Amino acid sequence: MTNRYLDILQQYWGFERFRPLQEDIVNSAGEGHDTLALMPTGGGKSITFQVPALAHEGLCLVVTPLIALMKDQVENLKKNGIKAAAIHSGLTYREIKVTFDNAMFGGTKFLYVSPERLSTELFLDKLPDLNLNLIAVDEAHCISQWGYDFRPSYLKIAAIREIVPNIPILALTATATPRVVEDIMERLNFKDGQLFQKDFARPNLAYVVRHSEDKEQQLLKILKSVPGSAVVYVRNRKKTKEYASFLQQNQISADYFHAGLIQNTKNERQDSWKKNQTRVIVxxxxxxxxxxxxxxxxxxxxxxxxxxxxxxxxxxxxxxDGKKAFAVLLWSDNDRAKLNKQVKSSFPEPERIKRIYDALGNFFQLPVGSGFQMAFDFDMGKFCKAFSFNILQVFNSLKILQRAGYLTFTEELDIPSKVMFLMEGNDLYKFQVANAPLDPFIKALLRSYTGLFTEYASINEDRLAKITNTDKDTIYQALIKLSKAGAVHYIPRRRTPLITFTQTREELKFVKLPNEVYADRKQRYLEQVESVIAYGTSDHICRSRFLLNYFGQKKTGNCGMCDVCLSRKKTGLDDETFEKIEVQIREILINQPMYPEILSDQLKYDHQKIMQVLQWLEDHEIIGETDKGELEWLK
Known part of the structure; x- marks a missing residue:
């Protein structure tokens, strides 16, 4: 079958061969094994399920929580001539039903679904008739309560396996600790689980922590010393614009990006950066x-x-691309306090979360016992003003209520306008003759978009206005008239956060936040924050080694190019010698303090080399002196 897979890879993607590990994963999934693949970002994860699915008859069901990514992948597959569709909270019931019907009868090869759709009556009703060949679970760490983004809706995947028991699962994630790996395989009911894990080491990537109280100037200094394309990550939307403006003022080509921008703007900025017309994206x-x-x-x-x-x-x-690159974390004394504050704001008090849940029901005028699978546009500013809530507390409470399984919250979903024809053939011809003023708009739709009689097509009113030599409002009014007349179904563009109730509205006294949703998660979050603080404040463990150890790769050497390794190199010792001396010093001092001269006599190395290592360890506060002047191990 490998030749068939290579043919598909070349036909649709133009690649001559698979990347390392891709072929093993493709073969495993294609042979019907439950498979978990850990591949770092950019490792070509999507190809590992798309290739085996194309090689076999039937449909691949893809579960992913990232709606923007879902839409991108569907569009990319369609551009390659592969039939794909997506079902998520932003669609109307009619759109979802048409998509399911096409998946059953229309030759759809890939059906992307958001996890909350898995428990709906319509999905469960259609599932047995979908002729699946593979279930792909993207962002698989979301199924683990030990993962950094646990989502209860992912637990429904195990239940659908009971309905389609012989369909293999390919679970994919970029990052997972050993504990999370074990949990994923258990929760997905792996039968003969195959695990493929790419080495997380990135030998071309230098990790650096720069301690700085003036981060703006430090950023400028770094950008001037490292040429080429760059991404600058910041915590909030306001800062994206501020930093981009700061860089522009300092003659550095920059732009900003966040989820709140309209889709066209996002696309333009991404394209400009990808083509190197913009150097830095903040x-x-x-x-x-x-x-x-x-x-x-x-x-x-x-x-x-x-x-x-x-x-x-x-x-x-x-x-x-495998060439030398840098990943820099700018750290200040204030960062530790900010992270600890983040723990408190990310987990509002349980009573506050329950009050926000109750207020949501009142805001949407939902009686207790109703609301199951109902979706609502959500104006967070209006809600906070109406009930005097803090916007950050509301945001984080919604995330916790989502984990508890009461609702799903989709931030600023940008849903383009869509059209599907309800009339066809002779009926449509008669309608065009009888409604001559609307005829040019019908023809413009049919000339500009395909598949309008079988599925909803995303349309662009500006483009239609140019074709018909009119304006956007004229197009909008014409589409509304066509929709009211029953010729088409037109869904105007919506750009709004969305809340979908995944259970009926509960009385406040029955709202529960189980330990795995709140107390355990808060403790886990605290541990994650402590790991980040340890990474930011540590100056004696190789950065790459620190990260790889965190992900369970214990037997790793020093990278030789992070800020810690470079500071060691200044001692004039090679990495191996430095490490051997350091290990021996640690083994002795961790058991008992000792005078430097006695310590040096116990080590089988040149005295000068031992003194250089001791000096470095003292400078980095790994060892210190007792009142008696003996050396002791501090860390």
Missing amino acids: ATNAFGMGIDKPDVRLVVHMDAPDSLEAYFQEAGRAGR
Whole structure:
């Protein structure tokens, strides 16, 4: 079958061969094994399920929580001539039903679904008739309560396996600790689980922590010393614009990006950066998903991230072409306090979360016992004003209520306008004759878009206005008239956060926040934050080694190019010698303090070399002196 897979790879993607590990994963999934693949960001994860699915008859069901990525992948597959569709909270019931019907009868090869759709009556009703050949689970760490982004809706995947028991699962994630790996395989009911794990080491990527109280000037200094394309990550939207403006004022080509921008603006800024017309993109963590730009030379984090999982993923967007690149974390004395404050704001008091849940029901005028699978446009500013809530507390409470399984919250979903024809053939012809003023708009639709009689097509009113030599409002009014007349179904563009109730509205006294949703998660979050603080404040462990140990790769050497390794090199010792001396010093001093001269006599190395290592360890406060003048191990 390998030749068939290579043929598909070449036919649709133009590649002559698979990347390392891709072929093993493709073969495993294609042979019907439950498979878990750990591949760093940019490792070509999507190909590992798309190739085996195309090689077999039937449909691949893809579960992913990232709606923007879902839409991108569907569009990319369609451009390659592969039939694909997506179902998520932003669609109307009619759109979802048409998509399911096409999946059953229309030759759809890939059906992307958001996890909350898995428990709906319509999905469960259609599932047995979908003729599946593979279930792909993207962002698989979301199924683990030990993962950094646990989502209860992912637990529904195990239940659908009971309905389609013989369909293999391919679970994919970029980052997972050993504990999370075990949990994923258990929760997905792996039968003969195959695990493929790419070495997380990035030998071309230098990790650096720069301690600075003036981060703006430090950023300028770094950008002037490292040429090439760069991403600068910041914590909030306001800062994206401020930093981009600061860089522009200092003659550095820059732009900003966050989830709140309209889709056209996002596309334009991404394209300009990908084509190297813009050198630096300043962004929140909304930037980067699904963006494959191999020649990024630098990723800078202005603010400390919440977890090393998130940091590793974002930093890993640098140097995918295998050439030297840098991942820099700017750290100040204030970062520790900010991260600890973040723990409190990320987990509002349980009573406050329950009050916000109750207020949501009142805001949407939902009686207790109703609301199951109902979706609502959500104006957070209006809601906070109406009930005097803090916007950050509301945001984080919604995330916790989502984990508890009461609702799903989709931030600022940009849903383009869509059209599907309800009339066809002779009926449509008669309608065109009888409604001559609307005829040019019908013809413009049919000339501009395909598949309008079988599925909803995303349309652009500006483009239609140019074709018909009119304006956007004229197009809008014409489409509304066509929709009211029953010729088409027109869904105007919506750009709004969305709340979908995944359970009926509960009475306040019955709202529960189980330990795995609140107390355990808070403790886990605290541990993640502590790991980030340890990374930011440590100056004696190789950065790459620190990160790889966190992800369970214990037997790793020093990278030789991070800031810690470079500071060691200044001693004049090679990495291996330095490390051997350091290990022996630690073994002795961790048991008992000792005078330097006695310590030196016990080590089988040149006295000068021992003194250089001791000096470095003292400078980095790893060893210190007792009142008696003996050396002791501090860390």
